[in-house]
Amino acid sequence: xxxxxxxxLRRKIGRAISRWQMISGGDRILVGLSGGKDSLxxxxxxxxxxxxxxxxxxxxxxxxxxxxxxxxxxxxxxxxLGIPYTVIAQDIIGIINARQEKSPxxxxxxxxxxxxxxxxxxxxxxxxxxxHTLDDAAxxxxxxxxxxxxxxxxxxxxxxxxxxxxxxxxxxxxTESAIVDEVKRLSLPVISSPCPFAGHTERxxxxxxxxxxxxxxxxxxxxxxxxxxxxxxxxxWQS
Numbered sequence: 001x002x003x004x005x006x007x008x009l010r011r012k013i014g015r016a017i018s019r020w021q022m023i024s025g026g027d028r029i030l031v032g033l034s035g036g037k038d039s040l041x042x043x044x045x046x047x048x049x050x051x052x053x054x055x056x057x058x059x060x061x062x063x064x065x066x067x068x069x070x071x072x073x074x075x076x077x078x079x080x081l082g083i084p085y086t087v088i089a090q091d092i093i094g095i096i097n098a099r100q101e102k103s104p105x106x107x108x109x110x111x112x113x114x115x116x117x118x119x120x121x122x123x124x125x126x127x128x129x130x131x132h133t134l135d136d137a138a139x140x141x142x143x144x145x146x147x148x149x150x151x152x153x154x155x156x157x158x159x160x161x162x163x164x165x166x167x168x169x170x171x172x173x174x175t176e177s178a179i180v181d182e183v184k185r186l187s188l189p190v191i192s193s194p195c196p197f198a199g200h201t202e203r204x205x206x207x208x209x210x211x212x213x214x215x216x217x218x219x220x221x222x223x224x225x226x227x228x229x230x231x232x233x234x235x236x237w238q239s
Contacts, residue, residue, distance in 0.1 A: 005045050009182055012173045013045050020157040022168040023049075023127070027057040029168075030125040032116050033085075035063065035074050035191035037183040038131030042171055044188065046129060047081050060084040062119060064112045066193070067091050073189040088115060105201045113167075121163035128160075132169045135176040138224045139206050146206070152235040153228055175221070 031043045046059045078085035096104045141153040156172045228237040
């Protein structure tokens with residue numbers, strides 16, 4: 001469980017943390033742990049960095065538990081690393097069904113982020129680490145472009161003014177494919193999501209569309225990253 005993440009992925013995570021000054025001495029970082037591959041790699045990487053870096057910070061994890069989600073493997077995993085772990089049960093799927101929500105993924109992500117951010121603020125955490133990758137950034141970029149006519153994506157680091165908690169995304173320069181390989185190598189305890197909307201959302205359609213584009217444009221992600229770095233001041237990914 002304590003094996004280091006491979007050098008290539010660790011370097012990309014370190015580059016993101018350094019470029020956007022994501023971690024400072026004394027930070028109390030809460031990781032949003034869904035049980036998926038990205039959040040598990042993120043937690044593993046931050047735990048590793050915590051023990052290697054001269055910058056001292058603490059790491060804890062929190063899961064917003066959807067109905068039907070078994071969090072016991074996550075509890076065991078966090079216990080093996082000595083990481084404090086909290087679970088908050090919330091029937092988000094029931095709320096989505098009751099509202100007949102047309103954008104379930106967006107609604108769920110925003111609700112979970114709000115719950116975690118509020119809990120972090122009330123319990124003395126100043127940073128919230130989320131496992132969004134370069135793939136997620138590209139998908140969000142295309143969704144905004146195609147559906148809202150706006151060239152933007154989420155920020156690698158952003159202050160949530162309502163709670164005073166800063167969201168950081170240390171995996172933002174890492175690709176899903178690299179994370180999949182590393183999760184398998186490290187045998188991390190990925191748990192299946194009980195979400196009934198998985199694989200049938202607009203984000204999945206955009207994901208499939210991007211996969212097709214990358215066959216013809218192998219450096220598509222590099223181009224998207226360049227575009228994000230050259231937007232207007234308010235949306236740019238410049239440091």
